[in-house]
Amino acid sequence: xxxxxxxxxxxxxxxxxxxxxxxxxxxxxxxxxxxxxxxxxxxxxxxxxxxxxxxxxxxxxxxxxxxxxxxxxxxxxxxxxxxxxxxxxxxxxxxxxxxxxxxxxxxxxxxxxxxxxxxxxxxxxxxxxxxxxxxxxxxxxxxxxxxxxxxxxxxxxxx
Numbered sequence: 001x002x003x004x005x006x007x008x009x010x011x012x013x014x015x016x017x018x019x020x021x022x023x024x025x026x027x028x029x030x031x032x033x034x035x036x037x038x039x040x041x042x043x044x045x046x047x048x049x050x051x052x053x054x055x056x057x058x059x060x061x062x063x064x065x066x067x068x069x070x071x072x073x074x075x076x077x078x079x080x081x082x083x084x085x086x087x088x089x090x091x092x093x094x095x096x097x098x099x100x101x102x103x104x105x106x107x108x109x110x111x112x113x114x115x116x117x118x119x120x121x122x123x124x125x126x127x128x129x130x131x132x133x134x135x136x137x138x139x140x141x142x143x144x145x146x147x148x149x150x151x152x153x154x155x156x157x158x159x
Contacts, residue, residue: 001029001065003051005039018042018053020065030068034061041083045090050107052084052093060084060095062107072110076103085131087153094139096128102141104154114154116141 002021007014016039018032037056044051044065051063060074060081074084079098086093092113093105104114116139129142132153139151 001044001048003042003044005042005053007038016055016057018051018063020051020068030065032061032063032068032070034070034073035059037080040080043085045086045107046088047090050086050090052086054081054084054095056080058097060093060105062093062110072105072107074103074105074110074112076112076115077101083129083131087132088134088136094130094132096130096141098128100128102128102130102139102151104139116151 002023004019006019007016016035016037018039019028020030022029035055035057039053039055041054042051049065051065053061058077058079058081061070062072063070077097077099081095081097083096084093091107093107094102096102100118102116103112106113131140133140137153139153141149141151143149
């Protein structure tokens with residue numbers, strides 16, 4: 001499967017969609033609709049059952065691949081969300097936004113668990129991007145054209 005984002009006009013209105021493609025046949029298997037502004041980024045969960053999207057509507061969303069259902073809208077950013085990436089175990093999503101924050105969300109219930117802000121990482125207003133390292137112990141954050149920050153990923157223990 002491959003995931004892409006697109007903008008189309010329908011009945012004179014712009015709609016912002018995500019398409020999940022079958023790589024073998026080239027067919028769009030599922031069209032995800034719900035964002036109200038441009039979709040900048042989309043990524044699969046490690047097991048391929050979910051897709052995370054990041055949008056100019058200041059939200060990220062979590063979708064079921066099989067049904068196309070939006071299961072969580074991740075709200076809290078105050079500007080465009082530019083990336084949304086799953087942790088290696090699929091339990092969390094890290095988002096980066098033009099509001100100069102990086103946030104970590106629980107995939108199961110959509111709760112925000114943690115936030116890094118400008119006191120933690122010197123994000124500028126150009127192109128923030130965040131992702132986990134392969135072990136899930138660090139988060140890499142771009143800092144415009146100045147390089148990257150490597151942050152320790154918080155450890156969550158729930159009772």
